Amino acid sequence: MPIALITGASTGIGRATALRLAGKGWTVLAGVRSPMSDSAAAAAGDGLAEGGTAGRVIPVELDITDAAQIAQALVRVEEESARVAGAEHGGLDALVNNAGIGVGGPLELISPEDLRRQFDVNVFAQIAVTQAMLPALRRAGGRIVFVSSIGGRVAMAFTAPYAASKHAIEAFGDALRVELHSSEVQVALVEPGSVATPIWDKSRARNLRVTIPAELQAQYGKVPAAMDKVLRETARRGIAPETVAETIERALTSSRMRARYVVGRDARAMLIARRLLPDHVLDRLVRRVLGV
Numbered sequence: 176m177p178i179a180l181i182t183g184a185s186t187g188i189g190r191a192t193a194l195r196l197a198g199k200g201w202t203v204l205a206g207v208r209s210p211m212s213d214s215a216a217a218a219a220g221d222g223l224a225e226g227g228t229a230g231r232v233i234p235v236e237l238d239i240t241d242a243a244q245i246a247q248a249l250v251r252v253e254e255e256s257a258r259v260a261g262a263e264h265g266g267l268d269a270l271v272n273n274a275g276i277g278v279g280g281p282l283e284l285i286s287p288e289d290l291r292r293q294f295d296v297n298v299f300a301q302i303a304v305t306q307a308m309l310p311a312l313r314r315a316g317g318r319i320v321f322v323s324s325i326g327g328r329v330a331m332a333f334t335a336p337y338a339a340s341k342h343a344i345e346a347f348g349d350a351l352r353v354e355l356h357s358s359e360v361q362v363a364l365v366e367p368g369s370v371a372t373p374i375w376d377k378s379r380a381r382n383l384r385v386t387i388p389a390e391l392q393a394q395y396g397k398v399p400a401a402m403d404k405v406l407r408e409t410a411r412r413g414i415a416p417e418t419v420a421e422t423i424e425r426a427l428t429s430s431r432m433r434a435r436y437v438v439g440r441d442a443r444a445m446l447i448a449r450r451l452l453p454d455h456v457l458d459r460l461v462r463r464v465l466g467v
Contacts, residue, residue: 266315
């Protein structure tokens with residue numbers, strides 16, 4: 176029975192992936208920032224019942240910015256691997272780096288603290304988890320999935336911190352894919368477009384707290400309303416997280432992983448636009464869509 180560790184598994188893509196893999200017979204260590212509630216555990220049980228297999232979801236308290244919790248997660252991986260494999264030193268078949276946050280707004284108004292927090296969670300913490308799990312992944316000839324974003328290849332206005340963090344993950348993924356070849360550990364980047372997850376509600380709540388100083392009203396006065404409209408429409412047209420989970424499962428079970436998996440029509444459209452349109456033409460199109 177293969178074993179996977181998924182970060183950020185309490186909601187959205189992480190939860191959908193945990194349930195999908197367990198439904199296919201995997202043992203899933205589901206990283207959550209706080210212990211799973213009774214209602215969440217019941218929902219997980221319902222999802223597994225639908226799958227009708229012997230797979231399991233095991234909640235693991237894991238704040239990926241906490242080095243002590245990362246170390247404890249590794250202990251859980253090794254214990255579960257030994258139990259499943261019946262060996263003293265088992266391995267980890269899959270690591271899905273999914274946990275993340277989104278910071279947005281005019282870059283001029285983003286505080287250094289928010290910018291650092293964006294990179295602490297979306298970049299540095301993901302690499303810390305990966306580094307910690309590599310020995311176990313190497314023993315199993317395992318696979319690593321970084322849940323990136325189409326924003327990691329096509330940066331949009333007013334999402335610079337988030338897009339920059341995903342650009343960084345793209346770079347790490349590309350480098351690791353080559354560096355780990357001799358270890359037979361494969362690496363892939365999954366790049367969704369709009370996904371119907373709670374991140375959009377959280378982003379809208381943060382957007383409502385953005386205050387435009389009086390002296391910058393001419394430059395950014397329209398931005399909060401424009402961002403709220405975009406976030407609302409993005410959430411409405413977002414694909415189901417289960418669609419991304421299906422792609423992640425395919426990456427983990429195919430005979431050979433692809434380097435990248437673009438998920439969603441809007442993601443593919445953005446990538447085509449970036450390839451075909453001159454930068455300033457695309458800039459004008461974005462300004463028209465945003466109304467700024």
